[in-house]
Amino acid sequence: VLSACASQSALAEGKGLHAYIVKSGYALDVTVCNAIVKMYGNCGSLKDARRMFDGMPKRDVVSWNVMMAGYAQHGHGTEALQLFKQMEFEGVIPNTTTFAHILSACASQAALVEGMQVHANIVASGFDLVVVVGNALVNMY
Numbered sequence: 585v586l587s588a589c590a591s592q593s594a595l596a597e598g599k600g601l602h603a604y605i606v607k608s609g610y611a612l613d614v615t616v617c618n619a620i621v622k623m624y625g626n627c628g629s630l631k632d633a634r635r636m637f638d639g640m641p642k643r644d645v646v647s648w649n650v651m652m653a654g655y656a657q658h659g660h661g662t663e664a665l666q667l668f669k670q671m672e673f674e675g676v677i678p679n680t681t682t683f684a685h686i687l688s689a690c691a692s693q694a695a696l697v698e699g700m701q702v703h704a705n706i707v708a709s710g711f712d713l714v715v716v717v718g719n720a721l722v723n724m725y
Contacts, residue, residue, distance in 0.1 A: 595627040602636075618646045625654020630663075645679055652685040661693035668702075678705070680714045687720035699724045 602620050610616045617640045624633035637643070637651045648671045655664035668686045671678065678686075683706050690699035703712075703721060711717045 664689035
């Protein structure tokens with residue numbers, strides 16, 4: 585249901601569902617929290633998305649990816665890049681989705697130097713031959 589709210593930008597319904605999830609006790613589940621962050625991000629409510637993200641008791645790589653995607657999707661590439669740096673600092677290992685989102689953020693900000701640094705990280709990670717990452721690299725350059 586959260587994904588339906590996100591795809592239709594039904595923010596009011598999503599907030600109501602979020603409140604129900606909290607009351608039901610499911611707000612501690614990382615998968616549910618990720619869906620809430622994604623819903624807020626897709627609806628353009630980035631402050632709510634970040635508040636949810638920051639309040640998560642546990643985060644996985646998907647958590648980071650959905651928050652970065654929300655920033656990138658709405659033209660907040662600088663925030664996405666900062667989040668990527670925080671992710672690396674906290675020792676979370678990026679995956680191909682992470683790299684696709686952060687390259688999109690670099691492209692939207694014309695952040696070529698940062699994009700080249702990410703590219704080096706991609707090569708070191710062995711993801712340079714993955715199609716989605718290659719497409720994001722072409723878009724960024």
